[in-house]
Amino acid sequence: MWKAKQGYFLILPALLVLIPISIYPLVSTFRLSFHEWNLFKSKSMGLFVGFANYKRALIDPFFQTSALTTCIFVSLSVGIEVCLGLGISLLLNKDKIFHKFVKRILIIPFILCPALIGYSWRFFFNPEFGIMDYLFKSTALVGREVVWLGDKRWAMAVLLFTDIWQWTPFMILILSAGLSSVPRELCDAAGIDGASKIQLLRFIIIPLLIPTLGVALIIKTIYSVKMFDKVFVLTQGGPGRATEVLALYTYREGFIFFHMGYAAALAYLLVIILIVLVTLYSRILYRETK
């Protein structure tokens, strides 16, 4: 009854649109990464240079620092967000009106425009009239003299803080969805058998949450590696190159200096990093659940 021919007819229009805007760029960028091309100087693609662009990236000190910055940003943002998300989702996992209200407002940071968030946090951390600056300094969490975005370490901290503000609610929502699927009877039974809250968490809730945690971890890692907009408006990679992540470095090479071949190679290195990370994660998770 369901004739395959009709099925192909149905998916064809979507594929015809997706192929030129996804497969074609993927192939084209790959090809480009083996060529020399300065878009300023010539209208057509330059000479084939083999792996020269990739080799150049590996010895390029700016690439190395931005790769390191990306690693720091990704590991800290993902780590902190998953931990905070888990803690807060456990905190909110109750059928109380106030808890439910807080769950409802959790989507706000996530749907706000990242560029707006970036600029606003830049404003909040202004050392003269920023609200966050005031909050942190009046509670004596940091010293008076801190100039947030002018200091290498603090600039990264502000960037992380911004990202954590935007993404932790997303983690909480995902993990809350996971928590609500943990069977109540199981927790009750463990309680009757005398398990403490911590044992309950360690031996029942966390193991059951592993698949959800895995999805959250993978999605967030990918978005952290790709993160561009917030760093662009918040610090523009500065001070110096302290917060220049790979996505920003690729953007600069490609669309400020028009080194198309080199930018293509950088973009593909990012693809490789993403593939490695995702396979690693799924391996670990697969082993855990087996």
Added chain:
Amino acid sequence: MRKPLRLFFSGLEYILVLLVAFAILLPVAWIILSAFKTSVDTFSLRVFFIPTLRNFSHVLLPPHRFLKNLVNSFVVSGTATFISVILAIPAAYGFSRFRLFAKQHILFWIISLQFIPQAVILIPLFIFFRSVNLLDTRLCLIIIYLSIGVPLSIWILKGFMDDIPKEIEESAMVDGASLARILWDIVIPLAKPAIIVAAILSEILTINEFLFALVLTDRNAVTMPIGLLSFHTNYGILWEKMAAAGVLMMIPVFIFAFLIQKHLIRGLTLGAIK
């Protein structure tokens, strides 16, 4: 547990929950407050001040171009969303019901499109749009936003259609209804909630998109997120004006999000979490 101890813990719990709510709402509230401040008040931490609407009129009236950016944003993401959903409905139905060659591979390819670094897609398309003089037009943004909207919509709709029982369609087929008729009269009405979710999500994601719009537009097709950069002038950043523009950006997105909030997470994780 002893009673005072329990009281202490439940008090602590409420304080922590309150802190979470505060942390989420404070920045948003501060943006909204700043939008009504004069430039003098912006440089103070005052919560009580005489509100002004000057920032909004400054942002919306010429010579400022924010109104144009706003129109661009809505035209671009509205059109891209509309086309995405139109393409995704039949495609999702095809994937949901028919046995197709390499179906799982094609679906995996579609879902993984979301995870490709934007630069990979942007570099060749930038070169292409430049060579055909399409840079800085709404059209080139609409085209590139289809790469966000179409995969998202297909994935959401397919997940939903998988849950619709086949029997109604099969009995309609027995009665001799054509495929087009079945899609129009049975599938689309049944899948309406999912269609709305897909449309709103793709609208939110494209209206907030930054990198594509930054590279592909310059003056005429600038969208709201890129329009924010114009408040970053040689004399410094005009915070209160930017906040007013920010409030204008927030309103539609908030309305959209609250309409579909139950489905938001499932949609954003591409159905991995139900």
